[in-house]
Amino acid sequence: MVLQLKDVTKRYRDFVAVDRLNFTIEKGEIFGLIGQNGAGKTTTFRMILDLQDTTEGLITWDGQPIKSVDRDILGYLPEERGIFPQMKVEEQLYFFGELHGMDKAVIKKDIDFWIQRFDLEEKRNVKAETLSKGNKQKVQLIASFIHKPKFLILDEPFSGLDPVNMELLKDAILYLRDQGMTILFSSHQMDNVEELCDHLCLLKRGESLFSGSLLDLKKQYGKTKLTVRTDKSFEELSKFPGVVHVKMERDSQAVLTLEDESYAPAIFDLLSNGGYMEKFSLDYLSLHEIFKEKVGAGLV
Amino acid sequence: MSKFMVLVKQLYKQKVSAKSFILTTLLYLVVLAGIMYWSEIRDLIFSGDADTIAVVNETNFDVSEVLQNTDDYEYEYVTAGEVAEKLKDGDYYAAFTLTDADGKLAAKIESYDPLPLNDQQSFQGMLSQAGQIYAMSQLDLSPEQQQLLLSSEPIITLNSINEAAADGKSADEKMAGVWISYAIGIIIYIFVATYLSIITTDVASEKGSRALEMLLVSVKPEIHFRSKIVGVFLVALTQFIILFGGLLLLLRFSDGGNKWSIVTNLLDSMSIGYFLYVMGFLFLTIFMYLIIGALFGSLVSKVEEAGQVMMPAMMLTLVGFYVMLTGMGNPDTMLIKVFSYIPFTSGMVMPMRLGATDISAIEPIISFGLLLGTVLALYFLSLSFYKRSVLTYSSGGIIEKMKTVFKVTT
Structure with a gap:
């Protein structure tokens, strides 16, 4: 493991923002920290980045307390985008590179590469304040890793992006992971987390509800999501054994939630009755559904 | 370069090359130049615009030595009859009527429009100087005595007797x-x-x-x-x-x-x-x-x-x-x-x-x-x-x- 959080707590007088948080991230993996607004994600990021002190607990990088680690190994993209509005795009990237101790000549190659990859060639000498939201986000993302940090934290990197730019950013994150960078990120878009993360931590009001691999999380719930295409009615489907919930969708499609995946063969027999069936698919719950179930439980 | 220097360099470069910095500095320089070259600028803008002052001198005292032409004022010695009309027409900016009042110089200042404060102060200064000379002229003093009176200023020496105190300025x-x-x-x-x-x-x-x-x-x-x-x-x-x-x-x-x-x-x-x-x-x-x-x-x-x-x-x-x-x-x-x-x-x-x-x-x-x-x-x-x-x-x-x-x- 390369990053470890051990019983990390952040308390503001009577309010506990983060409560005994524990997780580890392996080198070169993408780790997702997910939770609702105010769950403690940004506070956790700030403690890891040593922008805020922990009240209790320990954060280590490669076995060393994070406070004693060279800050240039860290990269950070804040949730609310922060770039210098009056600075030109290229100037901005050079500035962040130099700030992390990199030589101008060395950064140039990387700036050229990323500007081309993110289709910003025409914006190279344009002031940041004139860029569109998506382009600002791209520039800021480049600024956060232009110094090739070992550990990159991305706070809501996809918020407000259109699907095309979202794909560009996802590809870039996977590319950085393939280059050996360890990445921790937060997102409200669960499909992105599911697509990118190997491991994750689920936060609710500062407390960890789950920490581990995505598959392990899904296995906790089992394969209980059954999607079928049938001419059976809602009432008929509800009476099938082990069915706890039915949701009718378009095109005669229904999604059944089962008590247990062991009921699936019996339902298959009942539906097909030895004949052809267009769709019968038994899956794990999606992360979105698990998130709603785990984090949304108890919420109105 | 240290991180401190990178930050200082970026801030310095950004601020010094900002339009606001360049324009403000230029503006200050223009204001300074305006103050330094004010007399030349004034001459350029207001040249030939000296105001004409009519002087109606009803005393036998020659005031022309005191009321000398300057860049701002030109004096014209006239008789009383034509003054009011010319003030109205704008030919004269103001008119002084000088008379004797029991051995003192009396001056009446007339103008068509009320005078601005700086003109009032200038006229009062010049006329009070003329009044002093007029009063002296009534005393039958020699030119040397008059000069002595005009240039007499007390010779003052400051001395603090407290030895611990600093030397006085x-x-x-x-x-x-x-x-x-x-x-x-x-x-x-x-x-x-x-x-x-x-x-x-x-x-x-x-x-x-x-x-x-x-x-x-x-x-x-x-x-x-x-x-x-x-x-x-x-x-x-x-x-x-x-x-x-x-x-x-x-x-x-x-x-x-x-x-x-x-x-x-x-x-x-x-x-x-x-x-x-x-x-x-x-x-x-x-x-x-x-x-x-x-x-x-x-x-x-x-x-x-x-x-x-x-x-x-x-x-x-x-x-x-x-x-x-x-x-x-x-x-x-x-x-x-x-x-x-x-x-x-x-x-x-x-x-x-x-x-x-x-x-x-x-x-x-x-x-x-x-x-x-x-x-x-x-x-x-x-x-x-x-x-x-x-x-x-x-x-x-x-x-x-x-x-x-x-x-x-x-």
């Missing part, structure tokens, strides 16, 4: 001190107001745009704080050097070098120690307000709130400036003495006491020491507070913001 030296201190006061006020606003807005803008969070991943808050103060101070110093250099060149080459000799005479009457003190007060005061500006900038959540938080500091500089202005009339008042020790105002007030009053050597040392101590104390306190406030976002007034910082960071 002459009235000329004190007047020079008043004017130099006035100039220094204005410089401090303009620079503090300008650069306090720049540093507060700059920190607030970085904090509001969240660029600060990205910076603080790489640099510690104390380095960021120091870089802001040093960077903005260097920008202020650059502008000071440009304006000071420009002023010296203008003084040297305008008015055939006459102004230069006036200034060198003025400076000769002041000691080197005075200038060292003045420079010390000037730079320490700017430093102090930059520290306050950076701290206040770190308290706000968005740049729009910068004006609100820097108001208390702006008020302090205004107080210092107005107290310094009251010293122009009398620099020995208790008000001036008290404010010359208060660190937030001493930079503007103590140079006036130093230049224009007889104070003992220990007083400026104490004032300077207090200012230096305050700068150091403020620096360390602000630094410790800055580390807490720079990533804390809150609403409300300045006190409320400070309370929030303490609440969430302790």
Whole structure:
């Protein structure tokens, strides 16, 4: 493991923002920290980045307390985008590179590469304040890793992006992971987390509800999501054994939630009755559904 | 290059190449040039526009020696009959009717429109001088006696019998001190107001745009704080050097070098120690307000709130400036003495006491020491507070913001 959080707590007088948080991230993996607004994600990021002190607990990088680690190994993209509005795009990237101790000549190659990859060639000498939201986000993302940090934290990197730019950013994150960078990120878009993360931590009001691999999380719930295409009615489907919930969708499609995946063969027999069936698919719950179930439980 | 230097370089480059900096500096230079070349500009704009004054002299006294033509006024000696008509037609700007009133000169000033204050004052000055000469002419004095009377000024020697007191300054030296201190006061006020606003807005803008969070991943808050103060101070110093250099060149080459000799005479009457003190007060005061500006900038959540938080500091500089202005009339008042020790105002007030009053050597040392101590104390306190406030976002007034910082960071 390369990053470890051990019983990390952040308390503001009577309010506990983060409560005994524990997780580890392996080198070169993408780790997702997910939770609702105010769950403690940004506070956790700030403690890891040593922008805020922990009240209790320990954060280590490669076995060393994070406070004693060279800050240039860290990269950070804040949730609310922060770039210098009056600075030109290229100037901005050079500035962040130099700030992390990199030589101008060395950064140039990387700036050229990323500007081309993110289709910003025409914006190279344009002031940041004139860029569109998506382009600002791209520039800021480049600024956060232009110094090739070992550990990159991305706070809501996809918020407000259109699907095309979202794909560009996802590809870039996977590319950085393939280059050996360890990445921790937060997102409200669960499909992105599911697509990118190997491991994750689920936060609710500062407390960890789950920490581990995505598959392990899904296995906790089992394969209980059954999607079928049938001419059976809602009432008929509800009476099938082990069915706890039915949701009718378009095109005669229904999604059944089962008590247990062991009921699936019996339902298959009942539906097909030895004949052809267009769709019968038994899956794990999606992360979105698990998130709603785990984090949304108890919420109105 | 160290992170500190990268930050200072970026801030310095950005501010010095900003249009606002270039335009402001040019504007100040134009204003300075306008002041230096005012007589030439006035001649160029108003040449041939001397106002004609009709003089109806009903005495047997020759006033033409006193009422001599100048660039502003031309005198025409006429009889009473034609004056009113020509005043109405605008041929005459004003008319003086001089008569004898029991051995004294009586003058009636007439004009079609009411006269502006400066013309009233000029006319009164010239006519009272004419009245003096007229009165003397009634006494049958010889030209030598008249000259002696006109040039008689008492010979005054100042001597303080308190041996412990500093050597007294002459009235000329004190007047020079008043004017130099006035100039220094204005410089401090303009620079503090300008650069306090720049540093507060700059920190607030970085904090509001969240660029600060990205910076603080790489640099510690104390380095960021120091870089802001040093960077903005260097920008202020650059502008000071440009304006000071420009002023010296203008003084040297305008008015055939006459102004230069006036200034060198003025400076000769002041000691080197005075200038060292003045420079010390000037730079320490700017430093102090930059520290306050950076701290206040770190308290706000968005740049729009910068004006609100820097108001208390702006008020302090205004107080210092107005107290310094009251010293122009009398620099020995208790008000001036008290404010010359208060660190937030001493930079503007103590140079006036130093230049224009007889104070003992220990007083400026104490004032300077207090200012230096305050700068150091403020620096360390602000630094410790800055580390807490720079990533804390809150609403409300300045006190409320400070309370929030303490609440969430302790």
